[in-house]
Amino acid sequence: MESEKITSELQFKAVRSSGAGGQNVNKVSSKVVLYFDLKNSQAISDEEKLLLENKLANRLTSEKILILNCDEDRSQLKNKAIVIKRFLDIITAGLVVPKIRKATNVSKSVIRKRIKDKKNLSEIKKSRRKPDF
Structure with missing residues:
Protein backbone atom coordinates (compact mmCIF):
# COMPACT_ATOMS: atom_id res chain seq x y z
CA MET A 1 0.00 0.00 0.00
CA GLU A 2 1.41 3.37 -1.04
CA SER A 3 0.22 6.37 0.96
CA GLU A 4 0.40 8.75 -2.05
CA LYS A 5 -1.64 6.43 -4.23
CA ILE A 6 -4.24 5.79 -1.55
CA THR A 7 -4.60 9.48 -0.61
CA SER A 8 -5.40 10.29 -4.25
CA GLU A 9 -8.52 8.11 -3.91
CA LEU A 10 -9.85 10.05 -0.92
CA GLN A 11 -12.85 12.35 -1.27
CA PHE A 12 -13.36 15.32 1.01
CA LYS A 13 -16.34 17.42 1.91
CA ALA A 14 -16.20 20.67 3.91
CA VAL A 15 -19.10 21.18 6.31
CA ARG A 16 -19.96 23.85 8.85
CA SER A 17 -18.48 22.91 12.17
CA SER A 18 -19.98 23.06 15.63
CA GLY A 19 -18.13 24.18 18.72
CA ALA A 20 -15.61 27.00 19.29
CA GLY A 21 -15.22 29.75 16.76
CA GLY A 22 -17.71 32.44 17.69
CA GLN A 23 -19.48 34.19 14.82
CA ASN A 24 -16.92 32.74 12.42
CA VAL A 25 -18.43 29.27 12.84
CA ASN A 26 -21.66 30.39 11.17
CA LYS A 27 -20.03 31.40 7.89
CA VAL A 28 -16.96 29.14 7.43
CA SER A 29 -17.00 25.44 6.57
CA SER A 30 -14.06 24.23 8.64
CA LYS A 31 -15.18 20.66 9.45
CA VAL A 32 -13.72 18.11 7.02
CA VAL A 33 -15.43 14.82 6.19
CA LEU A 34 -13.31 12.14 4.51
CA TYR A 35 -14.81 9.39 2.34
CA PHE A 36 -12.84 6.32 1.24
CA ASP A 37 -14.43 3.69 -0.99
CA LEU A 38 -12.74 0.47 0.09
CA LYS A 39 -14.57 -1.76 -2.40
CA ASN A 40 -13.51 0.26 -5.48
CA SER A 41 -9.98 1.15 -4.34
CA GLN A 42 -7.15 0.51 -6.82
CA ALA A 43 -4.36 1.17 -4.28
CA ILE A 44 -5.22 -1.82 -2.10
CA SER A 45 -4.96 -5.46 -3.15
CA ASP A 46 -7.88 -7.89 -2.80
CA GLU A 47 -6.28 -9.70 0.17
CA GLU A 48 -5.74 -6.37 1.94
CA LYS A 49 -9.35 -5.39 1.21
CA LEU A 50 -10.61 -8.57 2.88
CA LEU A 51 -8.38 -7.97 5.90
CA LEU A 52 -9.56 -4.36 6.21
CA GLU A 53 -13.22 -5.36 5.76
CA ASN A 54 -12.91 -7.74 8.70
CA LYS A 55 -10.97 -5.39 10.97
CA LEU A 56 -12.92 -2.23 10.14
CA ALA A 57 -16.35 -3.87 9.90
CA ASN A 58 -17.90 -1.61 12.54
CA ARG A 59 -16.53 1.56 10.85
CA LEU A 60 -17.63 0.79 7.28
CA THR A 61 -21.01 1.54 5.75
CA SER A 62 -22.99 -1.17 3.98
CA GLU A 63 -21.42 0.03 0.68
CA LYS A 64 -17.92 -0.50 2.21
CA ILE A 65 -17.20 3.22 2.51
CA LEU A 66 -15.10 4.51 5.40
CA ILE A 67 -16.25 7.90 6.69
CA LEU A 68 -14.08 9.99 9.03
CA ASN A 69 -14.60 13.57 10.12
CA CYS A 70 -12.56 16.16 11.95
CA ASP A 71 -13.57 19.49 13.45
CA GLU A 72 -10.80 19.84 16.05
CA ASP A 73 -9.32 23.02 14.60
CA ARG A 74 -10.78 26.26 13.26
CA LYS A 80 -7.86 18.00 6.50
CA ALA A 81 -4.29 17.14 7.54
CA ILE A 82 -5.53 15.67 10.84
CA VAL A 83 -8.18 13.52 9.17
CA ILE A 84 -5.69 12.24 6.54
CA LYS A 85 -3.21 11.26 9.27
CA ARG A 86 -6.00 9.55 11.23
CA PHE A 87 -7.07 7.69 8.07
CA LEU A 88 -3.53 6.47 7.33
CA ASP A 89 -3.14 5.33 10.96
CA ILE A 90 -6.40 3.36 10.78
CA ILE A 91 -5.43 1.72 7.47
CA THR A 92 -1.91 0.77 8.60
CA ALA A 93 -3.25 -0.61 11.90
CA GLY A 94 -5.89 -2.57 9.98
CA LEU A 95 -3.30 -4.16 7.70
CA VAL A 96 -1.20 -5.55 10.57
CA VAL A 97 -1.44 -9.33 10.62
CA PRO A 98 -1.31 -10.64 14.19
CA LYS A 99 1.39 -13.17 15.06
CA ILE A 100 0.18 -16.74 15.50
CA ARG A 101 0.48 -17.77 19.13
CA LYS A 102 2.45 -20.94 19.75
CA ALA A 103 1.42 -23.06 22.72
CA GLU A 123 5.50 -24.04 56.85
CA ILE A 124 5.13 -20.34 57.71
CA LYS A 125 1.39 -20.76 58.29
CA LYS A 126 1.96 -23.96 60.28
CA SER A 127 4.37 -22.10 62.59
CA ARG A 128 1.70 -19.47 63.34
CA ARG A 129 -0.78 -22.00 64.70
CA LYS A 130 -1.37 -22.58 68.39
CA PRO A 131 0.67 -25.52 69.62
CA ASP A 132 -1.21 -28.82 69.85
CA PHE A 133 -0.65 -30.45 73.30
Missing part, protein backbone atom coordinates in the same frame (compact mmCIF):
# COMPACT_ATOMS: atom_id res chain seq x y z
CA SER A 75 -8.73 25.85 10.08
CA GLN A 76 -10.05 23.66 7.28
CA LEU A 77 -6.50 22.84 6.09
CA LYS A 78 -5.42 21.67 9.55
CA ASN A 79 -8.56 19.56 9.89
CA THR A 104 4.30 -23.71 25.11
CA ASN A 105 4.80 -25.98 28.11
CA VAL A 106 5.63 -24.80 31.59
CA SER A 107 9.28 -25.55 32.34
CA LYS A 108 10.18 -28.02 35.08
CA SER A 109 12.19 -25.43 37.01
CA VAL A 110 9.12 -23.17 37.23
CA ILE A 111 7.01 -26.07 38.52
CA ARG A 112 9.68 -26.95 41.11
CA LYS A 113 9.90 -23.31 42.25
CA ARG A 114 6.10 -23.06 42.62
CA ILE A 115 5.90 -26.24 44.72
CA LYS A 116 8.85 -25.08 46.84
CA ASP A 117 7.17 -21.71 47.43
CA LYS A 118 3.90 -23.46 48.37
CA LYS A 119 5.70 -25.68 50.87
CA ASN A 120 7.52 -22.66 52.31
CA LEU A 121 4.24 -20.74 52.73
CA SER A 122 2.66 -23.82 54.31
